[in-house]
Amino acid sequence: MSFSIAIIGSGPSGFYLAELLNRKLPEPSIDIIERLPTPFGLVRAGVAPDHMGTKNTSRQFEKTLANENIRFQGNLEVGKDIQYEELKAIYDLVIIATGAYQDKTLGLKGDHCDGIYGSAQFTGWYNGHPDHADLSPAIGSSVAIIGNGNVALDIARMLAKSPDELAEADIPVPVREKLRQSHNQLKEIWIIGRRGPAEASFTPYELEELGQLNHATPIVQDQIPEHPDQSIDPREARSKQKNLEILQSFADNVSDKKAVRLNFLFNYSPLQLFSEDGQLQSMELSPGGPATDEQTTRTLPVQTIITAIGYESQAIKGVPFDPDKKIILNSDGKVEQGVYTSGWCKRGPNGVIPANKADAMAVVKQILQDIGDQPKGCGTGPAGLDELIQNRNLRVVRKSDWDRLNRAETERAGAGQSREKFTSVDEMLTYLDSTG
Ligand code: NAP
Numbered sequence: 001m002s003f004s005i006a007i008i009g010s011g012p013s014g015f016y017l018a019e020l021l022n023r024k025l026p027e028p029s030i031d032i033i034e035r036l037p038t039p040f041g042l043v044r045a046g047v048a049p050d051h052m053g054t055k056n057t058s059r060q061f062e063k064t065l066a067n068e069n070i071r072f073q074g075n076l077e078v079g080k081d082i083q084y085e086e087l088k089a090i091y092d093l094v095i096i097a098t099g100a101y102q103d104k105t106l107g108l109k110g111d112h113c114d115g116i117y118g119s120a121q122f123t124g125w126y127n128g129h130p131d132h133a134d135l136s137p138a139i140g141s142s143v144a145i146i147g148n149g150n151v152a153l154d155i156a157r158m159l160a161k162s163p164d165e166l167a168e169a170d171i172p173v174p175v176r177e178k179l180r181q182s183h184n185q186l187k188e189i190w191i192i193g194r195r196g197p198a199e200a201s202f203t204p205y206e207l208e209e210l211g212q213l214n215h216a217t218p219i220v221q222d223q224i225p226e227h228p229d230q231s232i233d234p235r236e237a238r239s240k241q242k243n244l245e246i247l248q249s250f251a252d253n254v255s256d257k258k259a260v261r262l263n264f265l266f267n268y269s270p271l272q273l274f275s276e277d278g279q280l281q282s283m284e285l286s287p288g289g290p291a292t293d294e295q296t297t298r299t300l301p302v303q304t305i306i307t308a309i310g311y312e313s314q315a316i317k318g319v320p321f322d323p324d325k326k327i328i329l330n331s332d333g334k335v336e337q338g339v340y341t342s343g344w345c346k347r348g349p350n351g352v353i354p355a356n357k358a359d360a361m362a363v364v365k366q367i368l369q370d371i372g373d374q375p376k377g378c379g380t381g382p383a384g385l386d387e388l389i390q391n392r393n394l395r396v397v398r399k400s401d402w403d404r405l406n407r408a409e410t411e412r413a414g415a416g417q418s419r420e421k422f423t424s425v426d427e428m429l430t431y432l433d434s435t436g
Pocket of ligand 1: 147148154201269270309310
């Protein structure tokens with residue numbers, strides 16, 4: 001009997017786990033269970049649509065999915081269609097890799113007006129994620145992005161790029177049209193950090209990209225220190241030093257050369273928002289850095305705010321969850337007997353995609369130690385899942401269905417583009433049922 005494994009979540013973490021377990025265990029049966037009908041999580045619907053190299057990571061995951069003993073079970077939500085306790089009874093091993101896809105919120109006075117979006121919503125919208133495809137955000141002439149991470153830079157770049165610069169990006173047609181309209185009126189983008197330039201968490205490659213845009217100029221008015229603080233983690237020192245050099249090079253930019261000004265504003269935190277007839281008009285910021293006499297509150301006229309301040313994982317019914325850290329409760333990846341977790345839902349929303357491979361390796365090592373040399377299959381495994389799906393009459397999207405969706409998206413892509421995504425679950429299922 002082969003060893004059966006359910007991996008919940010089909011993002012990078014889920015695929016790295018599947019790939020590793022398939023190599024390390026003798027002929028395991030692996031089911032990758034996913035809430036959406038499509039695989040690849042953030043690679044499909046979170047990575048910036050103009051970073052095609054990163055998006056192509058999915059090719060590697062397609063190879064993993066091509067293994068006979070690895071199945072994709074899409075459109076199947078744990079906690080709704082199937083329960084965690086049921087999975088534990090069916091499989092020898094359950095691994096949770098559901099990531100972190102809820103926006104953290106600022107909880108500011110006045111934040112219920114139109115024009116305020118979280119980065120999960122906003123990046124989900126421009127990536128055609130079914131949860132956010134209908135967002136249609138109100139993008140004004142002045143947009144503030146809160147946060148100094150790579151997500152903030154991704155959003156700034158997507159807004160600042162002209163339609164020509166986005167020609168090959170993986171963006172659904174309605175989003176493309178909306179971005180084209182907003183680009184015509186966009187004048188200011190503010191990237192606002194609550195700490196200083198040396199503490200920003202973005203990485204040099206992403207920062208440098210902002211200096212290469214055709215129609216936008218990055219502007220820095222703050223004093224940029226020559227070096228990061230001595231107390232900095234040595235593993236981060238090079239990247240932080242490079243950030244400072246790039247920001248210093250932006251300080252020489254002239255603000256009126258291009259249509260859009262990309263203003264970096266450090267050491268300020270949002271304090272309150274002002275709206276008129278339910279539409280955001282401005283934001284008051286409080287100085288957050290080292291107190292100086294000149295620093296007082298500052299008000300920016302902005303019609304749109306996008307918070308890029310990190311994500312939270314969502315609890316799954318029955319799965320131990322840490323409500324403070326908003327991660328699955330675990331000890332080095334172990335949740336309870338036979339259950340493990342990996343990726344952002346295990347450690348929090350940090351690190352680039354390959355960091356999840358390192359995480360998966362550590363968790364797999366732990367699993368192999370726990371199960372010993374001769375793993376024995378006890379659960380009913382894939383057959384048990386099939387039976388349950390059939391009894392409940394669930395419309396699960398399998399690998400062959402995904403292959404058809406993938407092919408259809410590729411075939412309907414516009415000139416120069418890689419795909420035109422289906423952006424609603426209904427649309428996907430209708431396509432599958434009408435062409436199957
Ligand atoms: P992040 O790197 O953790 O950045 C979050 C930012 O939000 C930080 O500047 C943080 O400031 C700020 N923040 C948090 N709470 C705040 C609050 N209440 N008020 C004001 N600011 C607040 O997270 P991320 O940008 O969401 O990215 C997540 C991970 O994905 C990161 O590891 C990132 O590198 C990775 N990623 C990589 C790429 C790429 O490689 N191209 C693209 C996108 C994302 P403090 O530092 O002061 O806490």
